[in-house]
Amino acid sequence: MKFNTKTIHGNQHHDPSTGAVMMPIYQTSTFAQSSPGVHQGYEYSRGANPTRSALEGALASIENGTHGFAFGSGLAATDSVMKMLNPGDEIIAMDDLYGGSYRMFTRIYTKYGLNFHFVDMTNSQNVLDKLTSKTKLIWIETPTNPLMKIVDIQAVCDLVKGKDILVAVDNTFASPYLQNPLDLGADIVMHSATKYLGGHSDVVAGAIIVKNEELAEKVHFQLFAGGGILGPQDSYLVLRGIKTLHVRMQRHCENGRKVAEFLSKHPKIGSVFYPGLESHPNHEVAKRQMKDFGGMVSFNFKSGARKDADQFLENLKVFTLAESLGGVESLANHPTTMTHASIPAEKRAETGITDDLVRLSVGIEDIEDLLEDLKQALG
Numbered sequence: 252m253k254f255n256t257k258t259i260h261g262n263q264h265h266d267p268s269t270g271a272v273m274m275p276i277y278q279t280s281t282f283a284q285s286s287p288g289v290h291q292g293y294e295y296s297r298g299a300n301p302t303r304s305a306l307e308g309a310l311a312s313i314e315n316g317t318h319g320f321a322f323g324s325g326l327a328a329t330d331s332v333m334k335m336l337n338p339g340d341e342i343i344a345m346d347d348l349y350g351g352s353y354r355m356f357t358r359i360y361t362k363y364g365l366n367f368h369f370v371d372m373t374n375s376q377n378v379l380d381k382l383t384s385k386t387k388l389i390w391i392e393t394p395t396n397p398l399m400k401i402v403d404i405q406a407v408c409d410l411v412k413g414k415d416i417l418v419a420v421d422n423t424f425a426s427p428y429l430q431n432p433l434d435l436g437a438d439i440v441m442h443s444a445t446k447y448l449g450g451h452s453d454v455v456a457g458a459i460i461v462k463n464e465e466l467a468e469k470v471h472f473q474l475f476a477g478g479g480i481l482g483p484q485d486s487y488l489v490l491r492g493i494k495t496l497h498v499r500m501q502r503h504c505e506n507g508r509k510v511a512e513f514l515s516k517h518p519k520i521g522s523v524f525y526p527g528l529e530s531h532p533n534h535e536v537a538k539r540q541m542k543d544f545g546g547m548v549s550f551n552f553k554s555g556a557r558k559d560a561d562q563f564l565e566n567l568k569v570f571t572l573a574e575s576l577g578g579v580e581s582l583a584n585h586p587t588t589m590t591h592a593s594i595p596a597e598k599r600a601e602t603g604i605t606d607d608l609v610r611l612s613v614g615i616e617d618i619e620d621l622l623e624d625l626k627q628a629l630g
């Protein structure tokens with residue numbers, strides 16, 4: 252089955268009890284047993300729920316995995332991966348990371364004895380330099396949030412092949428439409444399903460997908476024993492979103508490219524961070540690794556002035572100033588005060604998240620309206 256068909260039919264079946272074409276929302280906590288231990292595959296909804304199972308099947312299908320798991324948020328999904336580790340273990344993580352991941356790693360898990368090294372993985376030598384016998388996990392994010400760096404997933408996986416080290420990829424920005432990390436050698440794919448998978452800014456959800464039975468058992472144990480599950484209503488919303496992922500992503504990519512080209516020619520703009528531009532330092536890796544370049548575009552101002560970013564963001568009319576990304580509507584975000592406020596100022600400066608940086612999630616509206624809005628807001 253090819254990708255577009257998988258978004259609609261992958262691991263899906265009609266509801267066995269009624270023939271309902273769309274999986275119903277099984278709003279129930281528990282399931283009747285005819286005799287102790289005799290049931291139809293479901294006992295209690297923390298362990299499994301039919302609506303969540305349908306979503307988990309779809310997730311596995313579109314990421315070319317064997318097992319998918321649906322969590323109450325992207326961070327709950329990440330949390331379950333961290334809890335598989337033991338005190339003393341070392342993790343090598345990308346230096347430009349979603350702010351909430353960085354906050355979890357540094358403020359929750361260092362307290363439990365996990366040791367993190369944050370390195371720029373666009374150069375694999377930086378990963379090699381931090382590898383020790385205690386390294387147990389590599390945490391990749393690509394494209395990164397908000398600087399759109401691209402990590403060569405296969406190159407990093409090759410570095411640790413045969414070693415007892417898991418490679419996990421936060422695939423939120425790309426979505427499974429653009430890249431499938433499991434095919435490139437990764438062990439774990441994580442998503443904030445709040446973003447492109449849900450696609451309509453109406454649900455917070457997370458996902459883990461794996462391709463290995465033993466690892467799947469460990470993730471399910473975290474979900475079941477830790478309790479961070481996604482409820483049936485929200486599972487339904489994400490499942491519904493996935494069915495149009497491919498058509499939405501095509502338009503996100505078309506519009507994203509045009510916005511990046513427009514900004515890179517504008518006299519007030521400094522740098523534009525978009526992997527589809529030939530001037531992007533990781534453009535060649537992006538071309539090889541991704542089907543297209545996505546709908547996320549970051550940029551800063553030639554003046555370097557925070558007030559220019561503020562004024563631009565206040566002036567926007569079609570773009571909404573709000574956190575989050577990946578929905579049908581265009582959003583604009585100011586990383587310093589919004590998504591990346593949890594990263595200390597000196598750390599932000601080190602990675603290049605300046606106060607005049609703006610991140611756009613380019614939606615699927617008419618491109619003429621989006622460009623017109625950017626033009627007037629910059630004017």
Ligand SMILES: *Cc1c(COP(=O)(O)O)cnc(C)c1O
Pocket residue numbers: 324325326327349351352392396421423424442443444445446455456457
């Ligand atoms: C939003 C986001 C997360 C966190 O997901 P939530 O669903 O908000 O918990 C993690 N990684 C990336 C790249 C994100 O954009």
